[in-house]
Amino acid sequence: MTLKTIIIILMSLVAMAVQSQDTTYYNDKYVEVENRDLCAYFQVVEYHPTDTNKVLEREFFQSGQIKSEKYYNPYNMKTIVGKNREWFDNGQIKSEVNYNSGKLNGLLQSYYKSGQLKRKDIY
Secondary structure (H helix, E strand, O other): OOHHHHHHHHHHHHHHHHOOEEEEEEOOOOOEEOOHHHOOEEEEEEEOOOOOOOEEEEEEEOOOOEEEEEEEOOHHHOOEEEEEEEEOOOOOEEEEEEEEOOEEEEEEEEEOOOOOEEEEEEO
16 A cells, blocks of 8 residues: 555545534434435534534434534533524524523523514523
8 A cells, every 4th residue: 555545545534533423314203214215304413523522413304404503512411502593494593592511591582483583581
């Protein structure tokens, strides 16, 4: 094996590690199914390139429209952190909420399906 081949293989492995993600497909009862054709929702988990405890978890409707976006740290404890959002199937924002170490922290805003603000709460 030549040095050039080894370098290409190493660079490919590094690129895969940086873009590490898992995709899981679910039916309408959140039971895991085999592929996107059978799903109602799918979830993409993206791992931080240098700290696998930091994770961005995005959930999508079968159409590909985003459903939710959640940040975890550490992921194995499912500790929610930062700004987390949910959307309706029409693409309108459903809610925005901030977490600190798994606890509500700061402003929580929820919206009607029309996009009109429903309520604001502070934690």
